[in-house]
Amino acid sequence: MKLLLKLLxxxxxxxxxxxxxxxxxxxxxxxITTVSRWISDATPYHLSVxxxxxxxxxxxxxxxxxxxxxxxxxxxxxxxxxxTLTLTAHxxxxxxxxSRITIEQGTLVLSNLTPEVTLPVSADHLVLQAVKLLxxxxxxxxxxxxIDGILSPWQPSQQALLxxxxxxxxxxxxxxxxxxxxxxxxxxxxxxxxxxxxxxxSGAVERGTFSGQLSRSADGQWQVPSLQLDNIRxxxxxxxxxxLRPFTLAAIELHNLSINHLSIVGPDxxxxxxxxxxxxxxxxPSPSGHLVVDAQSVVxxxxxxxxxxxxxxxQNDALSIDKFNVGWARGTVTxxxxxxxxxxxxxxxxxxxxxxxxxxxxxWRAFLHxxxxxxxxxxxxxxxxxxxxLLIDVTPQFPFQMTAAHITGNQxxxxxxxxxxxxxxxxxxYAAAATFNRQDVRALxxxxxxxxxxxxxxxxxxxxxxxxxxxxxxVSQQPPHTFALTLRGDKVPYAxxxxxxxxxxxxxxxxxxxxxxxxxPSLLEAPAYLDGTITTPTFTxxxxx
Numbered sequence: 001m002k003l004l005l006k007l008l009x010x011x012x013x014x015x016x017x018x019x020x021x022x023x024x025x026x027x028x029x030x031x032i033t034t035v036s037r038w039i040s041d042a043t044p045y046h047l048s049v050x051x052x053x054x055x056x057x058x059x060x061x062x063x064x065x066x067x068x069x070x071x072x073x074x075x076x077x078x079x080x081x082x083x084t085l086t087l088t089a090h091x092x093x094x095x096x097x098x099s100r101i102t103i104e105q106g107t108l109v110l111s112n113l114t115p116e117v118t119l120p121v122s123a124d125h126l127v128l129q130a131v132k133l134l135x136x137x138x139x140x141x142x143x144x145x146x147i148d149g150i151l152s153p154w155q156p157s158q159q160a161l162l163x164x165x166x167x168x169x170x171x172x173x174x175x176x177x178x179x180x181x182x183x184x185x186x187x188x189x190x191x192x193x194x195x196x197x198x199x200x201x202s203g204a205v206e207r208g209t210f211s212g213q214l215s216r217s218a219d220g221q222w223q224v225p226s227l228q229l230d231n232i233r234x235x236x237x238x239x240x241x242x243x244l245r246p247f248t249l250a251a252i253e254l255h256n257l258s259i260n261h262l263s264i265v266g267p268d269x270x271x272x273x274x275x276x277x278x279x280x281x282x283x284x285p286s287p288s289g290h291l292v293v294d295a296q297s298v299v300x301x302x303x304x305x306x307x308x309x310x311x312x313x314x315q316n317d318a319l320s321i322d323k324f325n326v327g328w329a330r331g332t333v334t335x336x337x338x339x340x341x342x343x344x345x346x347x348x349x350x351x352x353x354x355x356x357x358x359x360x361x362x363x364w365r366a367f368l369h370x371x372x373x374x375x376x377x378x379x380x381x382x383x384x385x386x387x388x389x390l391l392i393d394v395t396p397q398f399p400f401q402m403t404a405a406h407i408t409g410n411q412x413x414x415x416x417x418x419x420x421x422x423x424x425x426x427x428x429x430y431a432a433a434a435t436f437n438r439q440d441v442r443a444l445x446x447x448x449x450x451x452x453x454x455x456x457x458x459x460x461x462x463x464x465x466x467x468x469x470x471x472x473x474x475v476s477q478q479p480p481h482t483f484a485l486t487l488r489g490d491k492v493p494y495a496x497x498x499x500x501x502x503x504x505x506x507x508x509x510x511x512x513x514x515x516x517x518x519x520x521p522s523l524l525e526a527p528a529y530l531d532g533t534i535t536t537p538t539f540t541x542x543x544x545x
Contacts, residue, residue: 033048033049033050035049036048036049040072043120044071044072045069045070045071045072045120046068046069046070046071046072046076047067047068047069048066048067048068048069049064049065049066049067050065050066050067051064051065051066052064052065053065060086060087060088060099061084061085061086061087062084062085062086062087063082063083063084063085064082064083064084064085065081065082065083066081067079067080067081067082067083067106070112070113071112071113071114071117074112074113074114075109075112076109076112077108077109077110077112077113078103078106078107078108078109079106079107079109080103080104080105080106080107080131081104081105081106082102082103082104082105082106083101083102083103083104083106084100084101084102084104085098085100085101086098086099086100086101086102087099088124094122096120096121096122097121097122097123097124098121098122098123098124099123099124099125100123100124100125100126100127101121101123101125101126101127101154102127102128102129103126103127103128103129103131104129104130104131105129105130105131106128106131106132107131107132107133107134108131108132108133108134109134109135110133110134110135110142110161111134111135113161115158115159116158116159117158118156118157118158119156119161121156122153122154122155122156123153123154124152124153124154125150125151125152125153125154126150126151126152126154127149127150128147128148128149128150128170129148130146130147130148131146131147131148132144132145132146132147133147133172141176141177141178141179142175142176142177143175143176144172144174144175144176144185145172145173145174145175146172146173146174147170147171147172148170148171148172149168149169149170149171149172150168150169150170151163151166151167151168151170152166152167152168153165153166154166162191163191164191164192164193165191165192165193166190166191167189167190167191168187168188168189168190168191169187169188170185170186170187170188171184171185171186171187172184172185175203180205181205182203182204182205183203183204183205184202184203184204185201185202185203186200186201186202186203187200187201188200193218194216194217194218194219194220195215195216195217195218196215196216197215198213198214198215199213200213201213201214205232205234206232206233206234207231207232207233207234208229208230208231208232208233208261208262209229209230209231209232210227210228210229210230210232211226211227211228212224212225212226212227212228213225213226213227214227220251221251221252221253222251222252222253223252223253223255224252224253224254224255224257225255225256226255226256226257226258227254227256227257227258228257228258228259228260229258229259229260229262230260230261231260231261231262232261232262232263233262233263233264234263234264234265235264235265235266236264236265236266236267237266237267238266238267239266239267239268239269240266240269240300243264243266252282253280253281253282254278254280254281254282255279255280255281256278256279257276257277257278257279257281257291258276258277259274259275259276259277260275261273261274261275262274262275262276268300268301269298269299269300269301270297270298270299271295271298272295272296272297272298272299273295273296273297274293274294274295274296275293275294275295276291276292276293276294277291277292278290278291278292279291280314282314288314289312289313289314290311290312290313290314291310291311291312291313292309292310292311292312293308293309293310293311293312294307294308294309294310295307295308302361303328304328305326305327305328306326306327306328307326307327308324308325308326308327309323309324309325309326310323310324311323311324315338317340317341317342318338318339318340318341319338319339319341320337320338321335321336321337321338321339321348322336323336324336328356329356329357329358330355330356330357331353331354331355331356331357331389332352332353332354332355333351333352333353333354333356334350334351334352334354335348335350335351335352336348336349336350337349337350337351337382339376341375343377343378344374344375344376344377344378345377345378345380346376346378346379346380347379347380347382348379348380348381348382349382349383350381350382350383350385351381351383351384351385352384352385352386352387353385353386353387353389354385354387354388354389355387355388355389356386356389356390356391357389357390358389358390358391358392359392359393359394360391360392360393362395364393365525368420368421369420369522370420371418371419372415372418372419372420374418376415376418377415377416377417377418378413378415378416378417379413379414379415380411380412380413380414381409381411381412381414381425382410382411383409383410384407384408384409384410384412384427385407385408385409386405386406386407386408387406388404388405388406389402389404389405389406389407390402390403390404390405391405397526398436398437398526399435399437399438400434400435400436400437401434401435402431402433402434402444403431403432403433403434404431404432404433405429405430405431405432405434406429406430406431407427407428407429407430408427408428409425409426409427409428409448410425410426410427411424411425411426412424412425412427412450413425413450421477422448422450422455423450423451423452423477424450424451424452425449425450426447426448426449426450427447427448428445428446428447428448429444429445429446429447429448430443430444430445431443431444431445434462439464439496440464440465441462441463441464442462442463442464443461443462443463444460444461444462445459445460445461445462446458446459446460446461447459450477451477452477453476453477453478454474454475454476454477455474455475455476455477456472456473456474456475457472457473457474458472459472460472460473460487464489464492464493464496465491465492465493465496465509466491467489467490467491467492467493467509468489468490468491468492469487469488469489469492470487470488470489471485471486471487471488471514472485472486473485473486475520480519480520480521480528481519481520481521481522482517482518482519483517483518483519483520483527484516484517485514485515485516485517485532486513486514486515486516487512487513487514487516488511488512488513488514489511489512490510490511491509491510491511492509492510492511492512493508493509494506494507494508494509494510494512494534494536495507497512497514497534498534498541506534506536506541510536510537511536511537512534512535512536513534513535514532514533514534514535515532515533515534515535516530516531516532516543517530517531517532518530518531518532530543531543
């Protein structure tokens, strides 16, 4: 028994001597560099440590100074001034698993790690203090400065350097993601394989601030319990529809949104001082979503809208436009209605334009030939009012102007099967004064009826010079768009009617009856042919096709 006791004491003494010699060996510069070189030769990694320090007041904590670590054949993954390893009893069965690994004043270069490689070390806690992060791959451009944080536990795996399941709390002075800079970024949360929860997220971006919460389910569904943006101003090279496309395609739930004083400048558009609040904003829409948007101004191309206001409510398959009003062309526009997602029908209960002063763009006819977006198949306006408007077209081929125009319409079908037109409804039109191809017309009035087959202007009444003129016009909605026009007048200048239609325009004034037929390449183009007669008390002239 005494012999066994002496043997154990001898072994313990020998072990203590070996540990003391090893400890002294590692504390020397030559010793730690020799161990680093041995590890580099014996493993698929390269390691360089300049100094090993230890304080017996913290017996389980060891410090490595001026450390470089990475894969063989690759630049360094980690370069740091100080790496602290805190041991645990777990070292007895897993020597490379530590209680805590702390990196101070270091740089992590993520692109220098092969995705298929699993790092051999792990820890209950990974602590970063003033660490710089780089990942310069073009598809995952990521960098950060002065990261402070903790990740628990840290169990790296293939293609998951941070591990698959952990909690985290980080802050960074500056973060660049895909060339977008965020300052004073703070984030806390946890990750469980594909499931991610960020309990707090805040920072500064584009001269403003943001804060919120978000999560991603295992199937890729994003949920944002809250998001607040304040005083953000930025420029983009994307067009407005390109900027909004990811939000319309992504599966996302945004429960509470608050935007204050957001301004965006695009290549040909500007949104100035936008504020918004929203609840339960879901793509696809939820039955209880609500959004209120206001802005100081919106500019798209040459068009400008001042102080737009929009209130939307989602109702199952429908999106209700509870309120819309905006200043435009020195007047105002108001509307309310709803849009059906399944059918693409936009139905406006009311559309009013008041005191508009608008010069039509040169391409307005071509625009009416373009198809509507896929999301809108038809547009119906149940009640339409155009009050005291001024419309001007300066096209050289056929300029016109309508002054003090008033239009009231009911059940107007303005688009069908993605095509603009006037496919149904009734309307009444009045203009105090008008000019068609430089011919003045006063007190122009008529009623309009439309269906899929014909477009009819009834009881056309006007004054040309001092002479009254009345008539009717019928136009086929289907190609070749044949039409029939009848006009009667008294004391009307004949030149006003014949200057563009007859080879030898008439002169003088008097009574007349005009019968004219023809066909239009489209409802917005000049006639393809004309056939008709003009009859006066003294003669008859004909225009032949």
